[in-house]
Amino acid sequence: MRKRYRTIPPAGNGEVIALAEHGPRTGRPMRADARRNYEKLVEQARIAFTEFGVDAPLDEISRRAGVASGTLYRHFPTRLDLIEAVLAGQIAELVNLGRGLLTAEDASAALSRWLRAALAHALTYRGLAAAVMNSALDQDNDRASTWHAQMFEVGAALLARARRSGAVGADADPADVLKMVGAIAWAVQDAPDGSTQADRMLTLLMNGLHAPHRSDSRPEE
Amino acid sequence: MRKRYRTIPPAGNGEVIALAEHGPRTGRPMRADARRNYEKLVEQARIAFTEFGVDAPLDEISRRAGVASGTLYRHFPTRLDLIEAVLAGQIAELVNLGRGLLTAEDASAALSRWLRAALAHALTYRGLAAAVMNSALDQDNDRASTWHAQMFEVGAALLARARRSGAVGADADPADVLKMVGAIAWAVQDAPDGSTQADRMLTLLMNGLHAPHRSDSRPEE
DNA sequence: ACCTGAACACCGTTCAAGT
DNA sequence: ACCTGAACACCGTTCAAGT
Numbered sequence: 001m002r003k004r005y006r007t008i009p010p011a012g013n014g015e016v017i018a019l020a021e022h023g024p025r026t027g028r029p030m031r032a033d034a035r036r037n038y039e040k041l042v043e044q045a046r047i048a049f050t051e052f053g054v055d056a057p058l059d060e061i062s063r064r065a066g067v068a069s070g071t072l073y074r075h076f077p078t079r080l081d082l083i084e085a086v087l088a089g090q091i092a093e094l095v096n097l098g099r100g101l102l103t104a105e106d107a108s109a110a111l112s113r114w115l116r117a118a119l120a121h122a123l124t125y126r127g128l129a130a131a132v133m134n135s136a137l138d139q140d141n142d143r144a145s146t147w148h149a150q151m152f153e154v155g156a157a158l159l160a161r162a163r164r165s166g167a168v169g170a171d172a173d174p175a176d177v178l179k180m181v182g183a184i185a186w187a188v189q190d191a192p193d194g195s196t197q198a199d200r201m202l203t204l205l206m207n208g209l210h211a212p213h214r215s216d217s218r219p220e221e
Numbered sequence: 222m223r224k225r226y227r228t229i230p231p232a233g234n235g236e237v238i239a240l241a242e243h244g245p246r247t248g249r250p251m252r253a254d255a256r257r258n259y260e261k262l263v264e265q266a267r268i269a270f271t272e273f274g275v276d277a278p279l280d281e282i283s284r285r286a287g288v289a290s291g292t293l294y295r296h297f298p299t300r301l302d303l304i305e306a307v308l309a310g311q312i313a314e315l316v317n318l319g320r321g322l323l324t325a326e327d328a329s330a331a332l333s334r335w336l337r338a339a340l341a342h343a344l345t346y347r348g349l350a351a352a353v354m355n356s357a358l359d360q361d362n363d364r365a366s367t368w369h370a371q372m373f374e375v376g377a378a379l380l381a382r383a384r385r386s387g388a389v390g391a392d393a394d395p396a397d398v399l400k401m402v403g404a405i406a407w408a409v410q411d412a413p414d415g416s417t418q419a420d421r422m423l424t425l426l427m428n429g430l431h432a433p434h435r436s437d438s439r440p441e442e
Numbered sequence: 443a444c445c446t447g448a449a450c451a452c453c454g455t456t457c458a459a460g461t
Numbered sequence: 462a463c464c465t466g467a468a469c470a471c472c473g474t475t476c477a478a479g480t
Contacts, residue, residue, distance in 0.1 A: 034463060057453060068465045073455070138412045176422050183404030183422075191359045201397050201404075208429030255444060278472060289446045294474070 098154030127189030329388030348410030
């Protein structure tokens with residue numbers, strides 16, 4: 001199938017269970033067995049994504065969770081639904097970190113630190129998180145989860161604060177910056193020296209933010 | 222299947238045929254019918270990738286080319302082999318452009334122009350070219366084609382020249398820069414306003430290059 | 443040396459029957 | 462309301478037979 005991952009990322013925390021308490025379809029509480037199945041599916045998906053990558057066979061996941069394939073499909077109509085559930089806990093942590101950093105003294109350092117944390121998040125599961133972040137950032141996307149919305153809010157606030165402090169020049173679009181972070185994660189996902197390369201690339205991005213904004217975007221020719 | 226593309230990119234030029242003259246396996250000239258099949262497969266793959274994206278069914282491609290599935294498999298053992306053949310002509314053009322720009326007066330503008338051309342290339346076929354560029358950039362990759370090797374050579378030369386001219390500060394790794402270009406293409410591949418966003422992001426990258434190099438890559442915490 | 447095309451394996455999706 | 466699991470559809474890969 002695919003190369004295996006070295007380390008298994010930490011499991012999603014209580015946030016996942018908070019999601020499972022209410023059915024994503026009805027809004028009403030889930031039946032106890034349905035909720036158990038939901039949680040088993042998310043847990044086994046997390047393990048399978050770690051082992052096989054994004055393309056882990058769905059029936060393998062349902063088999064490990066001890067449910068039929070139709071049950072997986074009922075809870076998660078698309079693969080992306082399942083993926084988002086797996087990532088939910090990690091994103092919540094990122095949001096919390098960002099909120100804490102909003103009161104840090106050095107606004108520029110706070111931004112830098114949060115972007116590095118976001119990059120670390122984006123790198124999980126072979127750049128899978130990066131792909132989800134990226135698709136959630138597209139405007140016409142009605143799939144952008146609540147978690148992602150919060151994440152972008154925090155990112156924008158940190159960027160605005162850094163700009164007000166004078167450390168970041170001119171008008172960088174927060175969505176652009178976050179897209180770049182996801183893009184870096186994607187770019188290094190299979191590189192042998194991935195994390196050091198990602199570090200250098202993020203430094204390049206931070207330099208671009210610090211620089212006085214010069215628009216040299218003349219058209220192609 | 223998938224959303225359709227607006228425009229069909231220009232066909233690969235003579236370079237593709239140059240490849241087809243010798244079998245990729247033996248090194249000796251291909252039999253006339255084999256070569257015809259090779260070319261028909263590349264042409265139909267180009268069209269199918271445009272219509273369906275990267276995941277165009279292989280048997281659809283072989284069906285349109287009028288050959289059996291085994292023939293496609295003989296010429297192109299993996300999907301990536303087929304993709305590389307489709308992109309070959311475009312990459313050759315990019316290399317030529319870069320070589321011409323090596324003697325331009327303004328080294329910084331030359332780099333900027335070539336990076337924008339590289340970005341345009343990376344955007345073809347829904348960011349498919351970006352994925353191929355990116356995987357070719359990984360060091361342990363024995364699949365990096367001759368074309369890509371030339372491309373990275375040209376990019377490195379343009380960057381070095383811009384650095385010597387003083388317009389680009391310090392030591393940016395050419396591979397990092399090209400990875401960023403591919404990453405930008407990937408990030409905007411499905412965005413509604415993709416090309417304008419890509420433009421802004423590339424400007425951010427250029428700003429990062431122009432800035433005096435500051436290394437703020439302190440570890441995570 | 444190359445091509446054909448049937449056979450196989452794999453995997454996602456649906457749905458009738460059951461609780 | 463939810464679950465099961467067989468059935469179906471789709472697609473990549475192999476390989477024996479043919480030229």
